[in-house]
Amino acid sequence: GTAEHLPVWDWLTLHINPMHRVLQPHEAEAASWLCYAESVLGGTTTVVDMWRFMEGSAKAAEAIGNRLVAVPYVGEHPDYNYFDTLDMNEAMIETWHRKAGGRVNVWVGLEHLFYADEAGQRRAVELAKKRGTGFHTHCSEAQIELAEFERRYGKRPMYVLDDLGFFETPLAMIAHGVWLDSAEIEFIAKRRVSVAHNPVSNMKLASGIALVGEMLAAGVAVGIGTDGEKENNNFDMFEEMKVASLLGKLKDLDAAAMDSWQVLRMATITGAKAIGLDAEIGSIEPGKRADIIAVRTDTPRMTPLYGEGPYFNLQHNLVHAVRGSDVAMTMIDGQIVVEDGEIKTADLGEIIAEVRKVAPGLFARRAAFLAENAGGVRQWTD
Structure with a gap:
């Protein structure tokens, strides 16, 4: 709630990247503890997180019990030398990849292709291939990118x-992938490329509406994400499922589009496929990891509930009615991390207190930076 009512590039210029310029490791770690706690409380077992100073993030996930794909927020360009580096990324892979019983994995990341020079781009590719990891970046989020790629x-x-x-x-x-056209969708469907769909973020930053139905029909693995606390304001994946469904209907002017089963698959098995883990998680099957949640059925939002017969409505309730606060239990890799709606593996009060302690200093330093740099930070659009 501190970076509102701006399109994505103004939002980055005036709020987010100035914060990155002054962010310190202990603040980044405090944020990870808070975000990962909120995630498991809301029934999210697996997160792909692009963030800063991610040693602290890995420690938080290891302790809380999250399944984490950590992707360092890398910039390899003189204009973005305040971000993490590929050296830091490789060190994270060396230290944390496939650790915490396999729950923590590390990929190679670039915040955006334009945040790296040619040497950085080549090295990112080489690093992912050498280490056998995935690669993650932001792309085709806003129309302004298309003109710059063309130029x-x-x-x-x-x-x-x-x-x-x-x-x-x-x-x-x-x-x-908001501005992918039909030809690009067919192109990536034939390659090892997946998409993280972030409908609330795309609406908040007025980025546009992705062609998700077309992507799925082409065979692209599309998972659902919240994008982050700054551009979403919460990590409620149930809310995200509802918005994904409704936005798909609005995009196509088709009330049958993005039906509840399709959206549930995006949030489970298709999302697992999008990160290459569908053989391990994403469905309840013999031999898979025990990532399971339980949702309360005694709430107004789940009433009436028909688990069989012609009025079967479980999928509709889960996508269109339930909220993260209705989650009673979260199990990850066989460990119960949330029980009766309370986190069991960490002290939520201490986590919140730490964020309240460090946040004022971060905002004060950002304000001081902006006082000396009224236009914010340089962007590739300058």
């Missing part, structure tokens, strides 16, 4: 990423 490369974004080798990595996932 720099004479091509649309997906063809550029392919030319640069990013689709030769074991798995590439792009966040958003």
